[in-house]
Amino acid sequence: MTPGAGIAGAEQTIPEEITNYLQTQNLGMVVEVALLQGGSVSNTTRIKTSSKISLVLKQARINPQA
Helix, strand or coil: CCCCCCEEECCEEECHHHHHHHHHCCCCCEEEEEEEEECCCEEEEEEEECCCCEEEEEEECCCCCC
């Protein structure tokens, strides 16, 4: 996977800002993306990195301040 590129998987896109953050914090590159639960308000995704770190990302489908 290209460093800094937005990563797509399990019908979920990981924003480039997240992949960049993981790299700058020495957490590694995203190697796996799995949709955990598609809720009515947000998507919950598990991200696994090359350093074997597992993180959970919640993304709202719409801007809550809109």
